[in-house]
Amino acid sequence: MKNYIQAEEWNIIESGFDPHLNKISESIFSLGNGRMGQRANFEETYSGESLQGNYVAGVYYPDKTRVGWWKNGYPEYFAKVLNAADWMGLELKLDGELLDLSLCKVTAFQRVLHMKEGYLERTFTAELASGKQVQVKARRFFSIANDEIAALHYQLIPLNFSGKLDLTAFINGDVKNQDSNYEEKFWDEVSRTQDESGSYLTLRTKKTAFDVITGVKTVVLQNSKTVQLTLDKLPREKFLSESGSVELTRNEGIDIYKIATNLSSQNYATADLLAQAKKTVQAAMAKGFDELLKEQAAAWANKWQEGDIIIEGDVAAQQAIRFNIFQLNQTYTGKDARLNIGPKGFTGEKYGGSTYWDTEAYCIPFYLSTAPQEVSKNLLVYRYKHLGKAIENAEKLGFTKGAALYPMVTMNGEECHNEWEITFEEIHRNGAIAFAIFNYIRYTGDASYLKEYGLEVLIGIARFWKQRVNWSADKKQYVMLGVTGPNEYENNINNNWYTNTLAGWCLKYAMEAAEIVKEEDPEQYQQIVAKTSLAEEKEFADWKEISANIYLPYDEEQGVFLQQDGYLDKEQILVKDLPASERPLNQKWSWDRILRSCYIKQADVLQGMYFFEDDYDLESLRRNFDFYESRTVHESSLSPCVHSILAAKLNDGDRAYEFYLRTARLDLDDYNNDTEDGLHITSMAGTWMSIVEGFGGMRVKNDTLCFNPFLPEQWTSFAFTIGFRGNQFTIKVTKDEIMINTTTKELLHINIFNKLQPVQAGETVINYRGLLV
Structure with a gap:
């Protein structure tokens, strides 16, 4: 450092x-x-x-x-x-x-x-x-x-x-x-x-x-x-x-x-x-x-x-978040749907400057809230225009009938990654693209995106998952073999919980999206059916069967989802017991030793719990968080932000702040000894998420902005500005109050600590200590 x-x-x-x-x-x-x-x-x-x-x-x-x-x-x-x-x-x-x-x-x-x-x-x-x-x-x-x-x-x-x-x-x-x-x-x-x-x-x-x-x-x-x-x-x-x-x-x-x-x-x-x-x-x-x-x-x-995000009482944190926002805005403006966001932006050559799943999982939330709607839409259209290539990529691996496998790394839609365990196995990227479509519609309310672009992509992705699983006579469930999850310190493993969870969700969401388009525009729906040769009755029945019966590893004794089959067979030595001289592992250990260890590069199970948080109660989240964070070495730039958001949700202020500062100052302080190769642009969006979704607790539920703010004890206050469905809001959080400024003239309602609060032009001050009583 x-x-x-x-x-x-x-x-x-x-x-x-x-x-x-x-x-x-x-x-x-x-x-x-x-x-x-x-x-x-x-x-x-x-x-x-x-x-x-x-x-x-x-x-x-x-x-x-x-x-x-x-x-x-x-x-x-x-x-x-x-x-x-x-x-x-x-x-x-x-x-x-x-x-x-x-x-x-x-x-x-x-x-x-x-x-x-x-x-x-x-x-x-x-x-x-x-x-x-x-x-x-x-x-x-x-x-x-x-x-x-x-x-x-x-x-x-x-x-x-x-x-x-x-x-x-x-x-x-x-x-x-x-x-x-x-x-x-x-x-x-x-x-x-x-x-x-x-x-x-x-x-x-x-x-x-x-x-x-x-x-x-x-x-x-x-x-x-x-x-x-x-x-x-x-x-x-x-x-x-x-x-x-x-x-x-x-x-x-x-x-x-x-x-x-x-x-x-x-x-x-x-x-x-x-x-x-x-x-x-x-x-x-x-x-x-x-x-x-x-x-x-x-x-x-x-x-x-x-x-902008304003932090009072912590200059290092303030400088860091502005640096991350600055670099994101230097990298991508959304003016051209042919362009995307390279992991290093314009700051270096590592990773080839190509498009990764980082865009969908981490960057889209930032642009949804801080830029015109067209900007995040263009990031999705980029993938739609590559659908044909995604189908070709799948065909090269033996998939048929319109199954689409989006590339791990690409410039023009073709897969161009040069490590086999990534190219063939890190297939969860398909799920991140489907989730980004869902996330975009949830935030913007632009359901028309499904009939214009999204449904075709979702059909291709669902077809891939249908062919990628197989029935296990032993488990009496559908399994997925030979994959690599977000934790790249595990290769060629079976039944990665995150990947299986995403696959099951994608199959359900594709059917839900089809129903939405069918109901809102039957004519357009039939055109999509014809264009994709969708055998609606048969394919939907298969997707429903798989999504309802996909195997999700779970350990009853620990009460946690298992990252993959056999994870507990590994020697369980916690990160706190690792000598500092042996880290970072990717610079000190052989790859063989890393693969045999229990150590996790970045959020894996926790990435899934972040995406689908409404499916899990707080105690389940806490058990999984405590179990997996203690085994995570955070040697991916994408790791600390997810942990910060989940720690904030668990009201764990110390760890939320620790992970925020690590992700925010990752490059400024050269945490991983690799800043000289270029900045970690895509993880910078995760820094923004750590504040807005973590400390601010911002979510969109039932077409309503929701906030569950959490003020780190190191800060006097923090404030952030977001755009939401044509309105701009500035939210300031102090020890006792939330102040909301908006220019909208109409009366709106925002959900704060699960209570609807009226908001209109000017400043609305809410004493949230009273809300918590």
């Missing part, structure tokens, strides 16, 4: 430069706008340890899977988000001496992520080997007001000398992915153009043939006068530069501005990319850096108004 980020409510601050922490900071201070993004690499040359990263949403490469042997149904490739052209590069030489913080004495250094306004600022003072001292202030941002624009202002001041500065500004497209399986570079150059409007480099991905143009206009000012740069005619592939020399005067600086765009053939015809890039850059240049930054601040103000 690291502890070098200063706690402040609205800013992420790093003071002092430690090169050993640089890759971690590159992740933490990353920027993005839903369309493109970038790690916090330095603008100037840096020869120290760094993970260079620039990314364009939706642009990927099918890197050949690297395995020792092949299996039928195995994915042929592992899709990867690509490290794209670096648009901000600067090479700065002072009297021939290169400015490189790896070679300098850094006497002052600060990096600040201004989350309220949405920009990154870095200041430093460095002494070169010659003794020359320079001061630098750099600010940059990716605009969410115009997601095709990024901008940079770099100011350099000589402190103790006058001399010559040789400046080169460049676009470098000669990049590769750190995780390239065979050290291959994934881009080919298509064209290059340099003129007075800027520099424009067009690259094309190998195999997938995405064209991406990176356009940059560089302006250098000295005493408010433009310094002319010369376009370099270098014979270097995938690289464009312009350079110039400036005579610097002591304590008088220069200002370098770069306005950049990344446009892809996803959104523009290839033939139009250059003209559109020039148009975009010129329009941004006409506004200038300062005006673009004002627009950025205004756009972020709207974001914070829609979904």
Whole structure:
């Protein structure tokens, strides 16, 4: 665990430069706008340890899977988000001496992520080997007001000398992915153009043939006068530069501005990319850096108004939740249903930048409450558009008749995960997608989604589960063999309780959804029946039979659901009895040893109890929570948030707060020693859930917002803003009161501690201690 980020409510601050922490900071201070993004690499040359990263949403490469042997149904490739052209590069030489913080004495250094306004600022003072001292202030941002624009202002001041500065500004497209399986570079150059409007480099991905143009206009000012740069005619592939020399005067600086765009053939015809890039850059240049930054601040103000969380009395917790909300809004905006949320967003390459079940299980609740309804709907439509591929994925594994198996990892709907125990066995992802449809309709009331998109998906998923189970003559029930549950420290096990529970629920929900569509729009229902070749009577009878008789492992003595068959055969040594020196297990133990242990990577049984909490009483939840949490090592970023929510439901304040802080500061404090690879974007949504669903106790039941708030003793109060069915609510919880603000003019009712309370425009104050009497 690291502890070098200063706690402040609205800013992420790093003071002092430690090169050993640089890759971690590159992740933490990353920027993005839903369309493109970038790690916090330095603008100037840096020869120290760094993970260079620039990314364009939706642009990927099918890197050949690297395995020792092949299996039928195995994915042929592992899709990867690509490290794209670096648009901000600067090479700065002072009297021939290169400015490189790896070679300098850094006497002052600060990096600040201004989350309220949405920009990154870095200041430093460095002494070169010659003794020359320079001061630098750099600010940059990716605009969410115009997601095709990024901008940079770099100011350099000589402190103790006058001399010559040789400046080169460049676009470098000669990049590769750190995780390239065979050290291959994934881009080919298509064209290059340099003129007075800027520099424009067009690259094309190998195999997938995405064209991406990176356009940059560089302006250098000295005493408010433009310094002319010369376009370099270098014979270097995938690289464009312009350079110039400036005579610097002591304590008088220069200002370098770069306005950049990344446009892809996803959104523009290839033939139009250059003209559109020039148009975009010129329009941004006409506004200038300062005006673009004002627009950025205004756009972020709207974001914070829609979904800020305010915590009083705990600066570390306040900083953490805003950091998580900030990164989520940088990663996905919901404007394009072809895009989804990679586990690392625009902050790194790990996990390929592809779509996982994290989106449905963790991210959709966040966007349901903090963004327009269309945003979360587009995440579901993304899966609907991949239904055909999901059916093909199932066919490759031997399933028939329209059974759909959604991929564990994907860019275009095809499975592209390269670990067999995940690809073939972690099939609970199907259930998370079905649950997300249910969750979306429950929250928005948009039942029309079923007839437009959802029912077809649910039918495909139900058909998969029907074929995936088999009848056990021994148990006289349906069983599911050879699976991996959410706990990936168990592979190829039988009857994972969570997976079986989800399968049974999916079968029932598919039938319920069919009845809803049939009743509300019989004509549309018949079209779906015809399109899917649904044999309603026979298939529904099978689904009903399986859902009513699926085997769910249970131990009578412990009074807990068993994670899988044989779980209690394992040696039951609790986590508290594990030496700290042996953790994290995935870095200290062999995989064989992990698989034979009782240790749990993340919520498994408890994930199911979180989804279907109304099916279990508090005592059952408490027994299972105490049993499984004591065996959970939380070595998945997705684990602490579920435990925090359930602990809050159990009124266990200490553990709820402990798990919240762990999930909220997972990256800021580098809990798992892996932040340098990129941030855990999808688990950040779980941080929001920990507060709103955990401490706030927010649920939607019978079309009504419900709250059962719980105030951690470390906090004076907390407040969160959510949108619900066209209305916006701000809920503030103190020791004794709940204050509800809404702009709605109509009288509404909110359920608080199981009592309906009237709410209308203005502030409603409820003394909930009185409610509890």
